[in-house]
Amino acid sequence: MKTRLLCLxxxxxxxLAAEPALRPxxxxxxxxxxxxxxxxxxxxxxxxxxxxxxxxxxFLRGKVIAAEVKTRRLGHCPVVPGKSIEQYSREEFNRHxxxxxxxxxxxxxxxxxxGMVRLQVADWETPHERKAANAGRLYRGMFIxxxxxxxxxxxxxxxLLKVCEG
Numbered sequence: 001m002k003t004r005l006l007c008l009x010x011x012x013x014x015x016l017a018a019e020p021a022l023r024p025x026x027x028x029x030x031x032x033x034x035x036x037x038x039x040x041x042x043x044x045x046x047x048x049x050x051x052x053x054x055x056x057x058x059f060l061r062g063k064v065i066a067a068e069v070k071t072r073r074l075g076h077c078p079v080v081p082g083k084s085i086e087q088y089s090r091e092e093f094n095r096h097x098x099x100x101x102x103x104x105x106x107x108x109x110x111x112x113x114x115g116m117v118r119l120q121v122a123d124w125e126t127p128h129e130r131k132a133a134n135a136g137r138l139y140r141g142m143f144i145x146x147x148x149x150x151x152x153x154x155x156x157x158x159x160l161l162k163v164c165e166g
Contacts, residue, residue, distance in 0.1 A: 020071050020110075020111040020112050020113045021110070021111075021112045021113065022112070022113045023101065023112050023113065023114050023115070023157070023159075024159045025114050025115035025116070025157035025158040025159040025160070026069045026112075026113040026114055026115040026158075027115070028115055028158045028159050029067055029068070029069055029115035029158050030069070030115075033067070035163060036064050036067040036117055036158055036161070037064065037067075038064055038065060038066060038067075039063060039064060040063070040064045040163060041061065041062075041063055041064075041122075041163065041164035042061070042062060042063070042064055042117070042119060042161040042162065042163060042164060043059050043060070043061045043062075043161065043162050043163075043164050044059065044060045044061075044137075044138075044156055044160055044161055044162075045057055045058070045059045045162070046058045046059070046127075046135070046136035046137065046138050047127070047135075047136070056127065058124075058125050058126055058127050058136070058138045059124060059125055059138075060121060060123075060124040060138060060143060060148070060154075061121075061122050061123050061124065061164060062119035062120050062121045062122045062154075063119060063120045063122060064117055064118075064119055065118045065119060065120055065153060066117070066118045067115065067116070067117045067118070067158060068115075068116060069113050069114065069115050069116075070113070070114055070116055071111050071112070071113050071114075072101075072111065072112060072113075072114050073109060073110075073111055074101055074102055074103050074109060074110055074111070074112055075099065075102055075103070075109050076102060076103060076104070076105050076107075076109065077096060077099055077100070077102035077103065077104060077105070078092075078095045078096055078099055078102075079105060080092050085134065086134060087134075088134040089133070089134070090133040090134065090139065092134070093133065093134040094144050094145045097137055097144050098144060098145070101114065101157070114157060115157060115158035115159070116155050116156070116157060116158065117155065117156055117157070117158050117161060118153055118154070118155050119153065119154060119155075119156065119161075120151060120152070120153055121143075121148060121149065121150060121151065121152050121153070121154060122150065123150070124138065124141075124143075124148050126138040126139055126140060126141055126142065126148070127139060127140075128140050
């Protein structure tokens with residue numbers, strides 16, 4: 001009997017190892033599915049850093065259409081030789097943002113489970129200063145490389161969103 005249990009345990013280990021890892025966004029959907037129900041108002045925010053003088057806060061607000069956990073192959077992050085991400089042009093930053101989540105060049109590609117939320121855009125405020133070109137997904141009326149329009153649909157990882165207040 002003990003031998004059978006040991007054999008079963010040994011056979012289960014490779015099966016568990018093949019299961020894609022859960023990203024924080026997927027864990028959030030499993031632990032708090034009610035937070036991202038269809039019709040719920042959610043907000044994505046960028047900026048606001050600083051203790052004494054804080055940066056302006058930019059946002060994109062919308063309504064949840066759907067939320068699901070997907071398995072995604074994480075490829076290597078695009079890299080611009082000789083530049084850090086802070087030095088990227090907007091086009092270089094967009095290429096990185098579209099590939100995210102991704103793994104560094106020295107890591108193996110892998111599958112992970114990601115909690116994705118499709119939302120319908122209601123309103124937004126984006127930065128326009130040149131220094132914000134590689135600071136986030138929101139810039140000059142755009143979400144990464146798409147012009148923002150009321151009613152358009154976008155996908156974001158669940159852990160990047162907050163429920164709207166009030």
